[in-house]
Amino acid sequence: MKAATISKPRKAGNLGRYVTVLAFLAGLGALCGGAPMAVFGPLLGALGLLVLVLALALFNPAARRAHGFSAISGAVAGGFAMLLPFTVLAAVTSWWLHWDVAQAFASAGLMAAGAATGSEMVKLGGGRFAGSVVPMLGALALSLAWMLLTGWLAAVIR
Numbered sequence: 001m002k003a004a005t006i007s008k009p010r011k012a013g014n015l016g017r018y019v020t021v022l023a024f025l026a027g028l029g030a031l032c033g034g035a036p037m038a039v040f041g042p043l044l045g046a047l048g049l050l051v052l053v054l055a056l057a058l059f060n061p062a063a064r065r066a067h068g069f070s071a072i073s074g075a076v077a078g079g080f081a082m083l084l085p086f087t088v089l090a091a092v093t094s095w096w097l098h099w100d101v102a103q104a105f106a107s108a109g110l111m112a113a114g115a116a117t118g119s120e121m122v123k124l125g126g127g128r129f130a131g132s133v134v135p136m137l138g139a140l141a142l143s144l145a146w147m148l149l150t151g152w153l154a155a156v157i158r
Contacts, residue, residue: 014070017077022046024083028109031090031102033150036157044149048142052076055138056121059130067124075124079117079135083109103150107143114139 022042029041053076057064064072086109090102117139118132126132 014074014077017074017081018046018049021049021077021080021083024080024087024109027087028083028090028102028106029150031087031094032106032146033153034157036153037150040149040153041146044145045142048138048145049076049080052117052135052138052142055134056117056126056130059134060121060124060126063121063124063126063131071124072121075120076117076135079115079120080113082113082116085109086112103147106146110139110143110146111136114142 022045025042025045026038029037029039032041053073056076057069057072060072086105090105090109093099093105094102114136117135118126121131121135122128124131
């Protein structure tokens, strides 16, 4: 009898995950600052995610060597998929309850996504600081840039 072998699943690319995350950012941007933020929010998010992936790859050489650059990129994309519930909550509170709190949900969602990314990086073998604190600092910087861009676009457009 032949022994059963388990083959590794084919690695899927992270492009679909990133498109989904950028769609969440576009939705949050539309709720926070209208059409201009729906355009510029995903651009800011793409730049922030690129910087975060590069920083994590730089500060976690052991995880990069063990799992590869695509695993770090996947950890960031998977962590930032945490934006889904915050996008849904922002939409519900904006459209159904008529509250103007989308900015708070965007900031909280970005910080939660940073924490989820840190958790994913620790699973990959990232260090205590480089695996968990660096994603939180990156999410904090992205959240601050998001709030400043929203305010600036609101002042320029009106």
